[in-house]
Amino acid sequence: MKPVSETKQYDVAIIGAGPAGLAAAHQLHDAGKQVVVIEKYLWGGTCPNYGCDPKKILLGAVEAKESTEFLSGSGIDGQVNINWPDLMAHKNQYTKGISTGTEQSLTASDIDHVAGEATFIDEQTAIINQGGKETVTVSATDWIIAVGQRPANLSFPGSELTVDSEEFLSLPELPDEVVIIGGGFVAIEFASIAAAAGAKVSLVVRGDRLLKSFDETMVDSLMDQLDDRGVQMYFGTEVTEIASTDNGLEATLSFGNTLSAGLIVRAAGRVGNHDTLDLDKAHVQFSEKGVLVDQHLRTSNAHIYAVGDVANSPVPKITPLASFESKHAANEILGQSQPITYPAVPVVVYGTPKLAQTGVTTETASQDGYTVHDLDISSWYTSYRTGEPAARVKTVLNQDGQLVGASVLSSHADELINYLTSAINQGLTKETVSKQLYAYPSVASDLTYFF
Template sequence: MTSSSQTHFDLIVLGTGSAGQSVATSCREKGWSVAIIDPLPFGGTCSQRGCDPKRVLAGAAEIIARSRNLKGKGIVSENALDWSDLMAFKTTFVEDIPESTEEKFKEAGIHYVHGTASFTDTNKIQVGEQELTGGKILIATGAKPATLDIEGEELLMNSAGFLDLEKLPEKIAFIGGGYISFEFAHIAAEAGAEVHLIHNNDKPLKNFDPDLVEALVDSMKKLGVNFHLNTKTEKITQSGDLFVLEAKEEGKSLRLEVGAVIHGAGRVPNIDELDLEKGGVEADKKGVTVNEQMRSVSNPGVYAAGDVSGSPGLPLTPIAGLEARAVTANLLNEGNKTPNYTATPSVVFTYPMLASVGMTEAQAKDSGKDIKVNLFDMSGWYTYKRMGEKHSMAKVILDKSDGSILGAHVLNSNAEHLINYFTIAMRHGLTAEQLGDTLFAYPSDGSDVQYLLELE
């Protein structure tokens, strides 16, 4: 905590992730007195316990997969992962974040507090022995792993724990069929572990295109990942250094002895410790209930941004930044800025990568629009054949009436780039014809885009 007896601030921010930091520093630059509070190491989830360290590990796993694809095609032998070396490399990206974040607050003159915050009144926050009063309050506390109501749930390791594993277990299980489980399962499998992924229905990665998900699952099965779909985990117990997972798979008993069981079954808004009722702040399972300007519908002095807000935005870091910019504008200018969520891309960083933006095929059909669905197996295309990729697909959904791009879905090693091309076009209203007319460097992933945009 900075040494200050001050207890009243123009703005109190709860959470030091990307949204909280952005609003706090922007308001401080305009002369506001600002306090920021977080019980966890400063810097937020994405940079320390989520996207960034995960991508370091995923990048190494990708190299293994790429070299294997070209084995016998010029590459003599595939590489191998050294887990401890990889984790040491990962640590170089995260170890300085809490200290550097604190230093940034100190230099900016932001009053920072390490501790758990809770409301005591509509404009008052209790943290430790201190009660702070805020002219405005921003809730940016992010999300946390959902409670699963499994016997022995306390034995589960969360995603942060996986990202800090000093030694990778020989056998590991992931509960949940979302992107966290898929990404970690791929990393663990490429690192040589026996991997089991357990999901309670037959539709993993439910927000992504099912045809491409099926192809990704097939790819990961070939890698050795064991999928247990329509499987309900019932109990976890510890037996020495191992954990015993008991489940029902298609009605039959499943028993796995593994070195770790990882929670990858979704996250929920991190609001339980905030005493929102005392602050007059309404919330539901989606998070703090906000209007289009990110202001609490029940307490006009309170805003929320990022994963904790009940906004229509996806729980992604770029959305936290988008909402934070809207909050900042509305605080400083007393404006009515609303976040523009048009064309929000999301990527599953497996190998191949799975990426999506806009409508799924089912959503487009339900919209009543006259649509054209282009589905391509691109594994034989030059771009992917030269890299030995056996799984490369794209599905692009177009509106026949005006040529607009309604959705794009990509599965391959270049999905993160291709999805961004489509995102730019969709966000700025480019038609299929206009995007297809764009000159991309050849030969590159971009030079293939024109062939994905057939309207006839």
């Protein structure tokens, strides 16, 4: 690591070495700014170390297993089982070099970086505590806060016996019975993975449905598919207590029943990591929803920006948007000041099957006079050839026939939603799409039928 003096002045200091912080660091460094990156945990951040990347590696095995099962009796014989220890070893082979490799990349790029926990002491200065052994003082003209979020804690008796998403993604063995608390992205994805790997999965949801920001009929279909895969769902229910037993754990539910489990996962929301930064001393305002930012991603301190999951910007908290916002904040620091505008954003729940949406939602469409096309594509060639049991697409068109929104339920949803997002961002209509040539047969070759 390039040495950093005990007190040093920078043009820009960035707290958080995830995709957002790193994108801004390289952009600003390449523009000639003196930059320092501060990270208290793993270089590279949540996504590649213990988030979306390792999760998708586990899902890769699930997809292979499901593809085989879809075609059972249609040309495929035999049974495929997931070997959890081998799968975890495969995941670990990928993640083990992320943090070291990221730090080495910063060194190779001649970008200063400090390992430790940052706390502000005034409007432009922070103390970096390096494990209690020593501290470094960093002062900067501008700051970018990109510290992300962490799983929310639970407060009932025995809640300390639960594990979070990072621990789930590093399990050396998967127990036979798994209870997951939550009804959002992470809960659905982990339930899908655990069930496919052979566990008996119970999903405890406080609300009356899953994934409230998604199309309700799509979610209902996803719930049917989860049910077919053996996931037991309890709605309007909370875990009120967890106790250790001779056989593992026992969760008491709010209506009195109990669930036995070898593992209980808390996936009931996330909270921002800004609460350790002493933001009051930097005159930065925040709420329980994150650091308050304006349309330029500036905080109440005009020289401090917040991006990604920790900012209260009105967009989904996903990695691509974090990087998108960080580049905008970097442009602001470089003097290219303008309000941020967001393109259509593809959001995917990597369940079984996958659920994705982008642009105008179907719920909003009916209020704004848009046209919604609802298509069951389970019998279409793309689904038929893979044996997929449930596939559906809803598209939203404006008065000019342009695609402005879409929802997809399919094992190919993550691929199809990207094509639909590009169509939205380009303002395409059926006529303009029909003039394009796509490889046939493929997911993309179905595009004209969605208008």
